[in-house]
Amino acid sequence: QKEVEQDPGPLSVPEGAIVSLNCTYSNSAFQYFMWYRQYSRKGPELLMYTYSSGNKEDGRFTAQVDKSSKYISLFIRDSQPSDSATYLCAMGGNNRLAFGKGNQVVVIP
């Protein structure tokens, strides 16, 4: 079983739609959870950081963590063409981060 699973399928949505992304994980040692945005051939940019189960909102972004199910989600409301990027989930617990494969999101104007 992979440590972090993120279905890498591309996602195309119309502008204004809600984007829903998720990851599952198997390592119970993970204590904190992040979502990064990455543009082609650029470094990951930190979007959201959480360390407890529940929801965290930041503007149009909501991160959700369910530790009992080992499942995390990212929701983007009112999506904009500028949100088009690859979104990576990442989890950490002991210095290092383990990443998912990433979802390429395209928001169509």
Place this chain on the structure above:
Amino acid sequence: EPEVTQTPSHQVTQMGQEVILRCVPISNHLYFYWYRQILGQKVEFLVSFYNNEISEKSEIFDDQFSVERPDGSNFTLKIRSTKLEDSAMYFCASHRGVMDNEQFFGPGTRLTVL
């Protein structure tokens, strides 16, 4: 806003040559990392570094790799004898402390081994 910087942005080298990738982490950060991302694949952890020593390393980080913090600002990754499969984006990351572990990434160095 402070950010992690990396140089060079692109490095082309011949197989068997040594390369040094450079990073300047955010100034008040104490924990430093190197990750790599082969084209089309996930970001993979290489090594973490704290208090002038390696904290953890992955199985990728073999004897051909080394890290160093030669002064108060730079953090380097050296690959002694590059292989074709070392071609990847290499990212440096840092965070402030054990209770403040949001990792911020640099823009990456694209390493091409010919």
